[in-house]
Amino acid sequence: MTRHVVAKARDIAPGSSQIVEVGGREIGVFNVAGDYYALANRCPHAGADLCKGFITGLALSDGPNKYRLERKGEFLRCPFHGWEFEIRTGQSWCDPKSMRVRQFKVDVAPGETLVKGPYVAESFPVKVEEEYIVIDI
Amino acid sequence: MNAPLRAQKASQTLMIVDCDIHPIQRSAKDLYPYLSKAWQEHIESFGAHVRQGMTEQIMWPRMMASGQRADAYPPQGGPPGSDYDLMKRQHLDPNGVEFGMLVALSKGGMEERNQPFARALSSAVNDWQLHDWVERDARLRAGIVVTGEDPEHAVAEIEKRAGDRRFAQVIISPRSSEPIGRRRYWPIFAAAERAGLPIGLHPAAVPGGNPSSGAGWPTYYMQEHHTFTTGSQAAAVSLVMEGVFEQFPKLRIAMIESGFSWAPALGWRMDRIWERMRKETPHIKRPPSEYMREHFWFATQPMEEPENPQDIIQMFDWIGWDHIMFSTDYPHWDFDDPRQVIKVRLTDEQREKIFRANAKALYQLS
């Protein structure tokens, strides 16, 4: 397992995401209300670039004609078929038992600790005063 | 980008024929080079006149990004499917498309009520497919979009294009004003048979004027989506029971974006009812399912996803392995990826048939 520094933490604001490449693999890094999550940019259903989908909430209902949207920013809707995945767990909302997006371990680390290594910096220099997103693969 | 990595893999493993690709105009202005000044002015002053409550949009708003792949919107604007470079970069190259069958929905098919205008649009869309698409990329094949409700012009348009190998089929919508097997449409079938061209039946999103469910108009897109399947079953029943294949024994029908797994059950059902009712249709000489097996080819998208994945093999067995053709529906939201679409193991021969050989044989692609 190698630690990859993939982005500056402050470049991914709450509610947003960034697609990064780690060892030839595309990974979406999401900031959900201050917590970071990393998901493979590949829909387990049909192979779409999942992390290019919509970051949104969960449409729920108390019965016909009753609509509400909850948990805004916690779900990802695939840009092809619209299947919904929970960003925190990678689980499909419709098929939680059998369908899940691959997740990666993600940390926020101060530049101070990172400059000491060991890590693989992918694309940019690490500065002591910044915080960085680190993915273990 | 994932695309280059995948492209490499795809070109090493499989070339495909994609039987359903949707090109579209950035705006009606793309058709102006192929329309008279008078029709250009008609577009500016009046626009389309259709059989539904709103113009220039579909009545059941789609789910994802207006029914398109959200990643297929050209960065410089225009609808998905309007930018050749993006289509090439996003689909044709990375997915190993050896031949791509264009299905130019909207503008010129069945939906325009003004018949002189529909005639002009039909010819213009066909010219546009050639000049803006096929001449830019020899992998693409046009489909002759005809005015289904105006068979006289449809025949003229087929005859005008017949012999030009860049046109591989005749495109009509099964959501016609009358069931598609009825005699008013027979001149189209006769012309297609004479020209050696299959008929590509692809449902148009704009209806032919009839409520889509048999019991009136649906409320939700979820329901309207399903009527593509039931509407295609109605088209199959009509073509068979009107005796179209007795009259035109060489006619071949490609069912595109119509589903396919309904076909075996519908064939069985038709056979059982025909046994009891056959005196009503003396022109039907054989069990209806036999006509279906011989005359229909099915494009796979949207791929069926059975609860037991192996049942897809059963479906192909029942329909016939020579009659299944892969399609993606690019750039629409329910796009099927050739690498992902079949979840079970196929033999090399089965794979070759579905992804390439069947379509090449049907459309005489080389």
Next chain:
Amino acid sequence: MKLPLEGAIDCDVHLSVPNVATLLPYMSDYWSDQLVTRYIDRAGFNLTSYPPRSPLTVRDDWRAAPGRPTGLAALQADVLDPGRLSGAICHTMHGAMALFNEDMGAEFCKAINAWVAKEWLDREPRLRASILVHAQNPALAVEEIERCAADKRFVAVLLPVMGDSPLGRRIYWPIYEACERHGLSLAVHAGSTYRNPPTAAGWPSYQSEDYMLQSSAFENLIVGFLAEGVFQKFPGLKLVCMESGFTWMPTFLWRTSKTWRGVRTEVPWLDRVPAEIIREHVRLTLQPVDAPRDPKILNKIFEQIACDDMIVYSSDYPHGHFDGDNGLPEGLSPELLRKIAIDNPRAAFPRLATVDAPDTKETV
């Protein structure tokens, strides 16, 4: 094959009103006067969906003929006795369903339901019936349900699968509310009042085509019930599709379940995969068996339906789908046959609890 066991329940038996004059005693003075003076009583009221001379509508050897019993005696001789049935549910698909005058339609329904009770249910304890309602005006339909519901021999409410509007729509919900409240099942039967062309491309030429495409109408019916949330709103409602065929069900389950994953947010009350909801709430009658005669294929279809509760036995008498008394397809397991013939009908129509349970002696 013949029914191999005693005590089956035939969920789809058709009654035919001989003529309008039969109904006049059950109508108010006003309507009786209207029908007689306008010569409406001379009209046949045959539905276009069931043309009276079609080989599908009445099997040749079940037609009236010299020496053959008629009415109840025919039903007993043709179906109840040879099948050793413990019960049969009668449905009266009548042309009045298609009338535009909803007051006249409602009066016909009231008269027909009264006629069914007096001329059939009172005379044969094994019979049960559905309540005929005129669906164009749901308020009038509910009135008729309320009038009949106290009579426990009515076990369902009858609607044609194609009417003014898709049946899942909220305008019809008062009917389903009444069904649920009274423990009545909803029997939706093949056929159309032809308020709409039966296909998305208009009017087919042949009666055969209309009949072949009934299954499509049932597909759209169920999708509508799912999308509109009928089963969420009325969790106790049982939908029984009458004369729908069933070989289309496996791919229909797959298709609606796949579609749901992409359109769920449009109908967020649909909180479970459609296949599960359908298997819980929807039942289909056996006849017409729209499968090939190869038992291997038939069993494959049942395996794919993957729900032994779904199919309920029916002969569809006197419609013509099979010869002799071979109302069961070959090759089904005895366990499945027992469910289809006895257990499933009783579960699909809870009011059948008042029908005597059979001694279930297997016979060879």
